[in-house]
Amino acid sequence: MTVIQIKDIAQYEGQEVTLRGWVYNRTDKGRLQFIQFRDGTGIAQCVAFKKEMSPEAFEIAGKLTQESSVIVTGTVRKDERAPGIPGGYEVGLSKLELVQMADEYPITPKDHGVEFLMDNRHLWVRSTRQWAILRIRATIINAMRNWLDDNGYMLVDTPILTPSAGEDTTTLFKIDYFGEPAFLAQTGQLYNEANMAAFGKVYCFGPTFRAEKSKTRRHLMEFWMLEPEMAFFSLEDLMDMEEQFISHVVQTVLAKHRAELEILERDTSKLEKVVAPFARISYDEAVERLQKLAAETEDPEQKELLQMEWGGDFGSPHETAIAEMFDQPVFVYNYPSAVKAFYMQPVEGRPEVCRSVDLLAPEGYGEITGGSERISDPALIDERIARIGLPREAYAWYLQLRQYGSVPHAGFGIGLERTVAWICGLPHIRETIPYARMLNRKYP
RNA sequence: UCCACAGUAGCUCAAUGGCAGAGCAAUCGGCUGUUAACCGAUGGGUUCCUGGUUCGAGUCCAGGCUGUGGAGCCA
Structure with a gap:
């Protein structure tokens, strides 16, 4: 198990790596989940596909809330469609371990006012x-x-x-x-x-x-x-x-x-x-x-x-x-x-x-x-x-x-x-x- | 401290003095390539506070509180 930082993701193309961090956003496509995952050094897209994971892990992937903390393992692959920082690479997940399921997170990807953001x-x-x-x-x-x-x-x-x-x-x-x-x-x-x-x-x-x-x-x-x-x-x-x-x-x-x-x-x-x-x-x-x-x-x-x-x-x-x-x-x-x-x-x-x-x-x-x-x-x-x-x-x-x-x-x-x-x-x-x-x- | 503007759902905002609304978020369901995804459904309100005008106030008036933008002072 190689724990890597997202900023270095390009160096690990084709390798199995482990990322530890938080869910920034998630797009639910049914049997496919796109998880924007951040670890403090960058953001990487993690792709959870039903056939490639245990049923238990895939069920958790489909329920992840924004800012839930997770440890994931998968293979790094190059893909121009993958967003992120630096982007261009994504992780095809094989394992997913939930650390904590986050409560409803107040800061959504939409607009917020100054006072609300400063309070948070x-x-x-x-x-x-x-x-x-x-x-x-x-x-x-x-x-x-x-x-x-x-x-x-x-x-x-x-x-x-x-x-x-x-x-x-x-x-x-x-x-x-x-x-x-x-x-x-x-x-x-x-x-x-x-x-x-x-x-x-x-x-x-x-x-x-x-x-x-x-x-x-x-x-x-x-x-x-x-x-x-x-x-x-x-x-x-x-x-x-x-x-x-x-x-x-x-x-x-x-x-x-x-x-x-x-x-x-x-x-x-x-x-x-x-x-x-x-x-x-x-x-x-x-x-x-x-x-x-x-x-x-x-x-x-x-x-x-x-x-x-x-x-x-x-x-x-x-x-x-x-x-x-x-x-x-x-x-x-x-x-x-x-x-x-x-x-x-x-x-x-x-x-x-x-x-x-x-x-x-x-x-x-x-x-x-x-x-x-x-x-x-x-x-x-x-x-x-x-x-x-x-x-x-x-x-x-x-x-x-x-x-x-x-x-x-x-x-x-x-x-x-x-x-x-x-x-x-x-x-x-x-x-x-x-x-x-x-x-x-x-x-x- | 001064001037201007604002305060409505968790968030961002609508609502001619006449039934309190939408999008996002949440919850449930659908989808194998999403980029702030999309589609369907559900739940969600002390309209900043106090008083007043009115048959009736989120809306008008007075006072207060909080915030935002600007000025002054400064890095």
């Missing part, structure tokens, strides 16, 4: 689309980490439970830490700066938490973020590195997941173009382009949405409009200091803008990375912390980093789920993570 997320992950997305997610994580590990970056974990980070705790989840307040981390960035000075090029990767009351297709309360931080890196070094990194991730998915991208009906020609170098425009130029576009736009509603004054941050319509000007991801750098974080290095001779850079994904997927050169001057970082009213004592350790061998450094954060949504071409972020935590949902 624990079952929905078995469906083909979700299966494809989560497999690609796993590969994206793997490709990100491999590229970093292969290019001299070291994984250094940062804490999830953190002390008070300052006066603005409205976007932090507060928890009780033995009678003291503590908060779930919304970034590993500050700890990364300490680790950068210890190891040179580092990154952290883990879940982060934002208690923002955001209700959009691009927000989760719990999402996974990967944040590299590099000593002696300039803004230009950062962009060079990011475009290599992103290209590697996208090209790895293309190489490994053609079948999954096809299930998702993803236009892969758009992904083929994601190869370094990417376009780079300054914030100033982006604003100019948006103003020009707004002036040329006929539709009054669209015109209104594209209104933009220098000094503001981009809204979702702005990001989409800029991204549409390019068929690749585009870097926008030197944002106004006022709309960015306190630790970002001002541009020399022009302190109203800072050495920051966001990477906007094409096709309206918006910002997928945000980063900057950090302030390395101890006096300046001290002043910034004082100016925005952060408690000095809470940041004492962070300020010390500038006293002991301060160096120019830079880093960025990339939101995993937004990256998955973009690469998979999904309309909503809720399908990019196994169990989404959203404004109105924490079940299942």
